[in-house]
Amino acid sequence: MNRDPKVAPTELSAFLEGDVREVARGLVGWTFLVHGAGGVIVETEAYRFDDPASHAFGGRTPRNATMFGPSGHLYVYRSYGIHWCANVVCGAEGVASAVLLRALQPTHGVDDMRTRRGVDDARLLAAGPGRLTQALGLSGENDGDDLGVPPYELTMPPQPPEVVASTRVGITRAIEQPWRYTLAGSTFVSRPRPRP
DNA sequence: CAGTGGATGCTCT
């Protein structure tokens, strides 16, 4: 992969076309900003097209339509009636794989995120998919947005960081797949240790 | 810490 930190949208697209597990692992360490607020991605999960835990498993529906579109767009859905969760759509159009953004280490616009979250502790601003979307001000209105253009910014790290794989969180199917990826040693992840 | 339960809305069967 080209490690020039300035990533052109076409370059981002090429990266996102790969195996969704490699994309999920590779996105850890990138900086993700929305309107200048955000931080370093420290936790992701891969949801493959043929994965019983994926919203796309079983075919296209109104809710998951964005997953079937081109890579590099945001798939945002309502979780438990209360929260929003944000994914990066991966793979070729029609493949319907996605990477769930589960946690950020805040680095930019931290006060904006504090205001939206209503908490002070930087470790609680974006540790968890529902918290992350609230901190960034993302909601269902952003479903389908193109991540290659403003207000979104995705910047790769100068060096690929050390990443740890573990099982995914909060799912009931395909629970054995180690498709959760965390930045090694980070205290900004949604749960400090992988579940047993 | 660990475990439990409630809030809350939408999707799909």
Next chain:
DNA sequence: GAGCATCCACTGT
């Protein structure tokens, strides 16, 4: 009507 890719408050060690 069931089941969530969750979070928070609360309980008990």
